Amino acid sequence: MKYAVALLVVLAVYAYLAYSVASLGGVDGLPDGPGYISDEVWYVTSARNILHDFFKTPASSPYYTTTWPCVSNATVVKTYKEIDAVTVVGNVTCYVRRGFPYPDKEGILTYYNLEHPPLAKYVIALMEVVRDEPIFWRAPSVALGAGTLLLVYLTARRLTGRLWALVTTTLMLFDSTFRAMAGIAMLDIYLAFFTALLTYFYVAGRDLATGAALGLAVSVKYSGAFPIFGLAYLYAKKSLWKFVAVVLMATSVFLLVNMPMAAQLGLQRWLHEVLAAFAWHTTSRPEGPIASTPLDWLIMRNSFALYLNPNIYAGGTPAYLLALIYAIYKRDDVSVLYISTYGGYWIVYALGNRTLYSFYTVHFSPIAHILLAQLLASVAKPWRTVS
Structure with missing residues (x-):
């Protein structure tokens, strides 16, 4: 009972911290x-565009982004320099998009973010149907963060017991x-x-569920596939047919998630966009925010600035380095998954993408903290034996 109460306290502290970020003002929205x-x-914005163009559904909002000829008895709330449009509230005779005012970015009204798969954008679009406002866009992120903490706790508890599971879940804050x-x-x-869900299912021995979680991860970002290298190694020691089942399940989930995109774009263009995305991810971006290498992430250098005043950086934690050292030493199943996921970014870096960012580390942070629980448990074990 005390562990359940303590876990609830951790989740409550997390909710406060996450909401503190989610309630920040942001920029380039409403003047x-x-x-x-x-x-x-x-x-x-790409979620809003997908909602309108792919699912033929407008966002729930009093704002319309439109052109001057369509403005009727309406009040202009935002004008743009980079796009030929205005955002208004009130009556319009026609509109390009309904929803929260767009950022002033060239081409933003037709941007679908095809560099990445669509799953997360579907979720954001669903929230825009409810209400197209910042706190609604961010609500799923807050919920998934809580879910990630819970999965870290449950996985670490299976491997180390409740005490170290609770400690490492707390450290994740x-x-x-x-x-x-x-x-x-x-x-x-x-x-x-x-990725935390994949790890939980793998540790629990649920192969098809592991494949489904892998497919969902890849449906968010193609880097979600990085655990596949570790899974291939682990299942090679168990059963080739189980690995085939995992891959087939992951592929099926990925294709299912992408069906609306393929139907709207046409199969040929969709395949072209998938291949173009792989080329995009292995090519450096133009100069912009501070880039970093996967080595920088381990020592918390060149952190990405997410927000200024208050200053919020994707600065990471020493757990990444500690987990990697332990994983190289231990080489158990979770260690292999961690090395595989982290190592995937080195592959991308080696293939030519030098503009990686420190916020990518949240991808493997859950596995790092599960390993941290194992490390703490192994260090504490001799002392408990002596006492």
Whole structure:
């Protein structure tokens, strides 16, 4: 009972921290009002565009982004420099998009973010149907962050017992990247949740569920596939047919999630976009935010600035390095999954993408903290034996 109460306290503290980020004002939304945080400018808007163009459903909002000839008895609330449009509230005779005012970015009204699969954008779009406002976009991130903590606890409890599971779940609150990404409508907290789910199912011996979780992770970002290297190694020692089943399940889930996109774009263009995405992910971006290498992530260098005043950085935690050292030493199943997931970013880096960012670390943060529980348990075991 005491562990359940303590876990609830941890989740309550987490909820406060995540909501503190989710309630920040943001920029480039309403003039002198709420707006977008960091790369929400790409994901929230592409979700709104997918909602309108692919699912033929407008967002729930009093705002319309339209052109001047369509403005009737309406009040202009935002004008743009980079796009030929205005955002109004009131009556319009026609409109390009309904929803929260767009950021002032060229091409934003037709941007679908096809560099990444659509699952997280579906969820954000669903929230835009409920209400297209910042706190609604970010609510799923807050919920998935809580789910990630719970999965870390449940997986670590299975491996080490309740005490160290609770300790390491608490320590995850000190991961500045996790705290920040759990309050922002970006893709990476979704990726963290499904990777934690994959780890939980694998440790529980549920092969098809592991494959489904892998497929869901890949349906958020293609980097969600990085655990496949570790899974291939682990299942090679168990059963080739189980690995085939995992891959087939993951592929089926990925294709199912992408069916609306393929139906709307056409199969040929969809396949072209998937291949183009792989090329995009192995190519460096233009100069912009501070980039970092996977080595930087281990020593918390070159952190990505997510918000200024208050200053919020994806600074990480020493757990990443400790977990890697322990994983190399231990080489058990969770260690292999961690090395595989972290190592996937080195592969991308080696293939030519030098503009990686520190907020990517939230992807493997759950596995790192599960390993941290194992490390703490192994260190404490001799002392408990002596006492």
